Amino acid sequence: DGGITQSPKYLFRKEGQNVTLSCEQNLNHDAMYWYRQDPGQGLRLIYYSQIVNDFQKGDIAEGYSVSREKKESFPLTVTSAQKNPTAFYLCASSTQTGPYGYTFGSGTRLTVV
Amino acid sequence: AQSVTQPDIHITVSEGASLELRCNYSYGATPYLFWYVQSPGQGLQLLLKYFSGDTLVQGIKGFEAEFKRSQSSFNLRKPSVHWSDAAEYFCAVGARGGSQGNLIFGKGTKLSVKP
Numbered sequence: 160d161g162g163i164t165q166s167p168k169y170l171f172r173k174e175g176q177n178v179t180l181s182c183e184q185n186l187n188h189d190a191m192y193w194y195r196q197d198p199g200q201g202l203r204l205i206y207y208s209q210i211v212n213d214f215q216k217g218d219i220a221e222g223y224s225v226s227r228e229k230k231e232s233f234p235l236t237v238t239s240a241q242k243n244p245t246a247f248y249l250c251a252s253s254t255q256t257g258p259y260g261y262t263f264g265s266g267t268r269l270t271v272v
Numbered sequence: 273a274q275s276v277t278q279p280d281i282h283i284t285v286s287e288g289a290s291l292e293l294r295c296n297y298s299y300g301a302t303p304y305l306f307w308y309v310q311s312p313g314q315g316l317q318l319l320l321k322y323f324s325g326d327t328l329v330q331g332i333k334g335f336e337a338e339f340k341r342s343q344s345s346f347n348l349r350k351p352s353v354h355w356s357d358a359a360e361y362f363c364a365v366g367a368r369g370g371s372q373g374n375l376i377f378g379k380g381t382k383l384s385v386k387p
Binding site for chain 1 (some may be wrong): 281306308314315316317331359362364366373375376377378379380
């Protein structure tokens with residue numbers, strides 16, 4: 160079955176480390192998105208990509224970086240510049256031919272230790 | 273600019289009671305509208321969506337929502353709540369026309385169900 164796979168489900172980061180969260184989809188979707196979720200804050204857009212080799216900053220891109228070398232993959236790197244990285248991270252994808260809604264992965268919970 | 277407001281942060285209902293979760297949006301035209309549900313520690317699952325036509329839309333798990341243009345609302349309803357409906361619910365708005373655009377999400381309403 161088609162879907163989005165996020166890995167790992169839980170991730171621990173030490174202070175000053177960069178970590179990369181994986182997001183892979185086999186839905187043949189053109190667009191992919193990264194959201195951060197904190198209690199009471201809803202979903203905040205970090206980065207999105209509508210086509211391979213192109214991506215745009217969302218509302219809270221500082222301290223994060225992404226790449227889109229393949230249509231299926233949109234990894235997110237949480238850099239040491241992100242001062243408060245502990246959160247739940249969600250990846251999503253969608254078609255470009257009309258907003259039929261997003262398909263979400265099951266999320267990665269990142270904790271700073 | 274588009275925006276979505278979910279006025280209720282947390283709602284508690286008794287099992288078997290009816291449910292209505294509110295969603296108001298701000299947009300210059302009729303947007304695309306969505307409701308998602310999230311169980312703890314999981315991703316979001318699409319419950320239902322409105323594009324055009326009949327303003328009462330049916331979704332999965334017995335949920336329905338009604339689009340009211342005059343009130344800029346898209347409230348989610350269920351006639352009889354089950355304990356398994358306890359989750360967080362998100363309303364989202366998408367722009368029409370042209371390219372995909374991004375969905376704008378509300379901050380969510382957490383639903384608790386009393387036995």
